[in-house]
Every structure is written in C-alpha cells, then in structure tokens.
Ligand SMILES: [Ca+2]
C-alpha cells in the first residue's frame with residue numbers, strides 16, 4: 001500500500017513541471033535567412049512551427065538555397081527539444097530534401113540543348129537536376145513576444161555535395177493564433 005502511494009506521489013511530483021509548462025509555444029509562421037559565414041551558401045526558409053508538448057518543437061517548411069554551383073529547392077523539417085516559453089533554447093535535428101540544379105556540360109550528347117541551331121558547339125550547357133538531401137543537427141535560441149519571435153541558430157549541414165558546413169540562421173516569426 002505504502003509502495004503504491006509513494007509511487008503515485010512520485011508520479012505526481014515528476015509530472016508537476018509538465019503541468020506547469022502545459023501551455024506550449026504558439027504555432028508560428030517563420031521566415032528565416034541563413035548563410036555560411038563567408039556567404040558561399042545562402043538560403044531562405046518559409047516554415048511553420050509548433051510545439052507538440054512543452055519540451056518539443058517541430059518545424060516544416062519550404063527552402064531555397066544556392067551555393068557556387070548549385071541552386072536548391074526543397075522542403076525542410078526539424079524536430080527540436082526545447083525549454084521555456086518566452087526565451088527558449090533548443091537543440092534539434094533536421095533534414096532538407098529537394099532538387100539541386102546546375103549548368104552541366106552538353107557538348108557530347110548530339111543534341112542542340114540550348115536550341116540555337118548548333119549541336120554540341122563549344123560551351124553548350126544544359127540545366128541538370130539532381131536529388132539532394134541534407135541532414136543537419138542544430139542548436140539555437142528563440143525569443144517570443146505576443147507579436148514577434150526571433151530565432152537564432154547554428155546548424156551543421158551534411159550532404160552528398162557538401163559536408164560539415166556551419167550555417168547560421170536568423171528567423172523572424174509571428175504567432176498564428
Ligand atoms: Ca546548341
């Protein structure tokens with residue numbers, strides 16, 4: 001009997017912090033600019049974020065970015081562990097999945113790729129599209145007021161075309177409720 005009571009008490013005490021933080025963050029619409037330090041990779045995100053619980057966050061959106069060779073369009077999503085309502089530090093892991101496009105050599109394929117009347121002339125190129133996926137761990141902090149949220153974060157991008165690049169992101173969000 002004592003065992004059950006103490007177990008219930010323990011359960012109540014451990015769930016108290018969850019109850020006191022029961023009001024999770026408001027869903028937000030966020031626009032974010034991000035870049036590598038030397039601006040070799042720059043990107044823009046438009047994302048929706050929400051908190052399934054007081055300690056977790058999810059973010060889903062569209063992403064456009066470019067580096068020296070490629071242009072990327074895709075979707076981005078991350079899951080986060082976060083803490084706090086107004087000032088909220090977080091760690092997370094995310095993915096970027098999309099299409100990478102770049103001008104590739106077209107001087108060997110016996111086609112007039114650029115439709116200028118000449119086949120395989122020197123310098124002829126075509127737009128090549130490839131599947132692209134990036135995995136990123138992230139760490140950051142968000143500050144929310146009733147009208148605006150500001151999020152600063154750092155990520156590390158790993159993909160087939162680049163690896164280990166550190167990306168800094170600045171986002172502005174507005175609550176949707
Ligand atoms: Ca041509």
Ligand SMILES: [Ca+2]
Pocket residue numbers: 106107108109110111112113119120121124
């Ligand atoms: Ca050609």
